Amino acid sequence: MNYDVKDLMVPISEYATVSIGTTLFEAVLALEEAQLNFDRSKYHHRAILVMDENNQVVGKLSQLNVLQALGGETDSQQVDKVSRLGDFGFSPQFVSSMEARQRFAGRSFKDICAAPANLKVENFMKATSAGEYVDENTPLETVIPQFISGHHLSLLVTRKDGEIIGILRLSDVFAAVFHMMEEGQKNQ
Amino acid sequence: MQELEKLLDRIIQRANINLREIPYDATPVIKGLVPLSKMEKFYAFYGISNYHPLDLQFRHSNLAGSYFLGKCRVSNSILYKSDIRGDELKKKGDVFKFQNFEIPMTRDEGFDIEDSFLIKTLVHNFSHDPETLERFFIKDTLSTHYANIHGAPSDGCFLGPFATVDLTTMRDCIIGAFSYVQAGEIGHMNIQPGTVWVRSPGVFNFLYRYDLDRLGDYITFEPGSIPKGVFMEVAEACKEDFQGIYDRVHLEHPISVPDSTSVDRYAVIKPKTHIDENVLVAQRAFVQNSWLGKGANAQENCYIINSRLTGNNVTAHGAKILDAELGQQVFVGFNSFVNGRPETKLQIGEKSIIMPHTIIDSPEPLIIPPGHLVWGLITKPADILTNSIALSELAAVKDKLTIGDMFFEGSGAAFVEAFEHRIDHILEANGAFFDGTRNRGHAQFNQNISFNTLQPYSEGELKGLYPTIMIKP
Numbered sequence: 001m002n003y004d005v006k007d008l009m010v011p012i013s014e015y016a017t018v019s020i021g022t023t024l025f026e027a028v029l030a031l032e033e034a035q036l037n038f039d040r041s042k043y044h045h046r047a048i049l050v051m052d053e054n055n056q057v058v059g060k061l062s063q064l065n066v067l068q069a070l071g072g073e074t075d076s077q078q079v080d081k082v083s084r085l086g087d088f089g090f091s092p093q094f095v096s097s098m099e100a101r102q103r104f105a106g107r108s109f110k111d112i113c114a115a116p117a118n119l120k121v122e123n124f125m126k127a128t129s130a131g132e133y134v135d136e137n138t139p140l141e142t143v144i145p146q147f148i149s150g151h152h153l154s155l156l157v158t159r160k161d162g163e164i165i166g167i168l169r170l171s172d173v174f175a176a177v178f179h180m181m182e183e184g185q186k187n188q
Numbered sequence: 189m190q191e192l193e194k195l196l197d198r199i200i201q202r203a204n205i206n207l208r209e210i211p212y213d214a215t216p217v218i219k220g221l222v223p224l225s226k227m228e229k230f231y232a233f234y235g236i237s238n239y240h241p242l243d244l245q246f247r248h249s250n251l252a253g254s255y256f257l258g259k260c261r262v263s264n265s266i267l268y269k270s271d272i273r274g275d276e277l278k279k280k281g282d283v284f285k286f287q288n289f290e291i292p293m294t295r296d297e298g299f300d301i302e303d304s305f306l307i308k309t310l311v312h313n314f315s316h317d318p319e320t321l322e323r324f325f326i327k328d329t330l331s332t333h334y335a336n337i338h339g340a341p342s343d344g345c346f347l348g349p350f351a352t353v354d355l356t357t358m359r360d361c362i363i364g365a366f367s368y369v370q371a372g373e374i375g376h377m378n379i380q381p382g383t384v385w386v387r388s389p390g391v392f393n394f395l396y397r398y399d400l401d402r403l404g405d406y407i408t409f410e411p412g413s414i415p416k417g418v419f420m421e422v423a424e425a426c427k428e429d430f431q432g433i434y435d436r437v438h439l440e441h442p443i444s445v446p447d448s449t450s451v452d453r454y455a456v457i458k459p460k461t462h463i464d465e466n467v468l469v470a471q472r473a474f475v476q477n478s479w480l481g482k483g484a485n486a487q488e489n490c491y492i493i494n495s496r497l498t499g500n501n502v503t504a505h506g507a508k509i510l511d512a513e514l515g516q517q518v519f520v521g522f523n524s525f526v527n528g529r530p531e532t533k534l535q536i537g538e539k540s541i542i543m544p545h546t547i548i549d550s551p552e553p554l555i556i557p558p559g560h561l562v563w564g565l566i567t568k569p570a571d572i573l574t575n576s577i578a579l580s581e582l583a584a585v586k587d588k589l590t591i592g593d594m595f596f597e598g599s600g601a602a603f604v605e606a607f608e609h610r611i612d613h614i615l616e617a618n619g620a621f622f623d624g625t626r627n628r629g630h631a632q633f634n635q636n637i638s639f640n641t642l643q644p645y646s647e648g649e650l651k652g653l654y655p656t657i658m659i660k661p
Contacts, residue, residue: 091597
């Protein structure tokens, strides 16, 4: 069996979306709600699409983006200074411990998590880029290198006219690949 | 356009090509930094000694005010008031140890300077790159006032004023003003001004970065202007004294020195100075109203004024010690600025290590305890807490340490041992341990160097360029 992108995509109506100006907490609530209404896959949504006033997708807020917001109120120049220690050959563990100290020093985990709840999504979302779009009729195997090279967790699926109609999630692509692998083993 | 100007344009272009990916355009920074008229003005000179090879080749270059010792080839380059000091280059038959390799030298090592513009730069030591042990190359490189290229082959790099690259091969890098890098090998890096970085991969890593606003008082470098700040002011204040020693053919220093000591003919020694046995005072060093105890040294571009160095003190290239009293075997690293006050001398306890590119400048009385490592910017006694550590305490660090703006990862013991070993080696190389027969070093070998001068074309298309010259024994 062959798959096209549209066979595996989640329609945009079933995905979590929020508008620019939404707070991080409201965005996370929207993600939970979308998950409750989504029952066709056991894999959870891992991002929230951010829409502009014309209902066009302008960015994605991933779980990592939300984590990046933690401690986001600290001096970004200082955090940046520490996070660049890796350029000088310091180990990832050292850099992480230094950055954590810079971001969270002396605060409880509860305080750290509560602090960014009212910050706006546009400050932390990742703006969409050219490498994140894929046409709905693209064969699945064609899109796999796009996931790998761009380290994407999802791609935005478009129609011929460019309108975004859905999301192709890495988890669904992986499930399809695994399913085919299983079929192949059974037929040997 | 005169040939000299074409040469300068060509050198800048070649550096820019190497730095295009960073990206960096050196043109507005370098053009006009040294007027062409000055490049045409000064003679070059070279040393002749029985202890160092004499093997010099100059082609299509300007060498204004520069000094050469040892084996050196210069082509398509401009060397302005720079010191190319080849008394530590490896010699044929030496064995270089690198990891598990023991690599024999099949010929004398030489500097190979090509398509480069060095301004008041010191080039010294030897190539530590196992891939190019007999050729210490400096290629497509721009280096500005009082930079140090010390055991650091360079290809396609820009060094800001008072920058030092030490024991590191660098390719396509920018080393910002007053940055010190000792990292083995680096490529395509843009090191911000005021970065002090000492790394031995897999063993230790030390990093300190100056607050640029505070560093600005000491050194500022902007396109279209020569470097400014306290460091330049110190050098400028002593400029006239140096002029005197270049203008005269025969020069007697105002003090007598022991037989085991070397005071370079191109150093400035002012009255009320005491110089003990086994002392090395290199060319372009300035000593005034100071005591240099047995085995102390003052390297190129050092300023030691109103100070006492008890003995076996290393004053590395470009270091400035003003109104200070240093205990036995205190090390003051490259380009450090150690500034006390006439009424309250800065005191540094014995065997303390002032890291390269450290600034100690306190209007209040300040004492650095013995056996401490000191780094960064200290302008008041309280800063000692965030900018120093006892060497014994550092040696106990097993994995990581942060104090103030300093980051350290790795073995503190290995870091301390590496520094102490190097200081010992420097003292040995400089002849501090000479006992009358054994342990000769620079202080003894460099005593009887003769100097010859070289002049450029004084008019015409080639004005400022030196003719092709080959000098051999």
